[in-house]
Amino acid sequence: MFVMRQFKAETKSMEIEEGKKMKIRFHAVLAKAQEEVWFLEKIKKVISIKRDVIFEGKFQNLKYIVARVSGKLQEFTVADFPLMNTYDLINIALILKDKSFSFLQETEPDVFSLGCRHIKIFLKNYFECLAQTDVELAIVKGFDITAPMAPTKKQNELKKYEDGEICLNPLGIVFAGKDKAGRAKRMMAYLTQQNLQE
Numbered sequence: 001m002f003v004m005r006q007f008k009a010e011t012k013s014m015e016i017e018e019g020k021k022m023k024i025r026f027h028a029v030l031a032k033a034q035e036e037v038w039f040l041e042k043i044k045k046v047i048s049i050k051r052d053v054i055f056e057g058k059f060q061n062l063k064y065i066v067a068r069v070s071g072k073l074q075e076f077t078v079a080d081f082p083l084m085n086t087y088d089l090i091n092i093a094l095i096l097k098d099k100s101f102s103f104l105q106e107t108e109p110d111v112f113s114l115g116c117r118h119i120k121i122f123l124k125n126y127f128e129c130l131a132q133t134d135v136e137l138a139i140v141k142g143f144d145i146t147a148p149m150a151p152t153k154k155q156n157e158l159k160k161y162e163d164g165e166i167c168l169n170p171l172g173i174v175f176a177g178k179d180k181a182g183r184a185k186r187m188m189a190y191l192t193q194q195n196l197q198e
Contacts, residue, residue, distance in 0.1 A: 026055050030079035037080045041068045043091045048105045049115035052077050062115050066092065081122045090171075093119050097168040120166060127173055128164045158186035 030053070031037075045067040052061040061077050066088075068074060081089065096116050104112060161167060161174035170190060177187040 022056060022058065026059055026061075027079050027082060030055060030061055030077060031083055032076065032080055034083040037074075037076045037084050039068065039074070039085060039088070041070060041072075043067070043074075043088050043095070044069050046092055046095050046104060047073070048107050049111055050106065051111055060114070062111065062118060064092070064115065078118050078122075081118075086123070086126060089119050089123055093123065093166075093168060094171065123166050124164055127166065131164070131175075155186060158188060161186070 043066045047065040047067055050063045050065070052063040054060050061079055063075055063077050065073060065075050076084065093116075096112075096119075100112070107115075158174055163174065163176050165174050166172070167174055167188065172188045172190040174186060174188050177185055179185050
């Protein structure tokens with residue numbers, strides 16, 4: 001999963017189908033084994049985000065160095081995201097949301113920005129896929145799909161977000177819904193510590 005501007009810039013010179021195949025090769029070639037990147041232990045600190053290899057001369061991979069609660073240092077790249085514990089990426093997003101690149105060691109401002117966007121885009125796409133899967137399963141099983149969500153932020157604030165976009169403060173996912181009168185409204189499903197652990 002790439003920041004779309006980077007992906008669109010590279011796909012101008014190639015077919016969309018070839019671009020999708022390249023994204024699959026990117027993860028297949030550069031990703032570590034799942035046992036090396038999936039942990040239950042919480043990430044305590046992000047130490048740095050650095051440039052890694054440029055895959056096939058097109059896509060810039062980034063390397064994240066983090067410290068876990070036990071003090072163990074771990075390295076992973078954008079290519080490892082699909083194999084990681086999703087809570088790790090949410091936790092990194094929460095750590096980075098109010099920070100600037102200067103608090104990280106040996107991190108350039110543009111690399112910091114790109115690293116944050118990669119995580120945000122991956123989480124957005126991940127939750128969109130989860131929601132789509134849940135709806136498909138519910139339809140197959142014949143369940144009525146209702147989500148009793150009340151508007152949690154003012155409508156003018158929620159209009160700034162797209163459907164499926166993750167809001168970091170407060171942590172939640174924005175989606176289009178309907179109020180009790182059937183009018184279209186933006187809603188927000190909060191992600192709490194309890195939601196993330198279940």
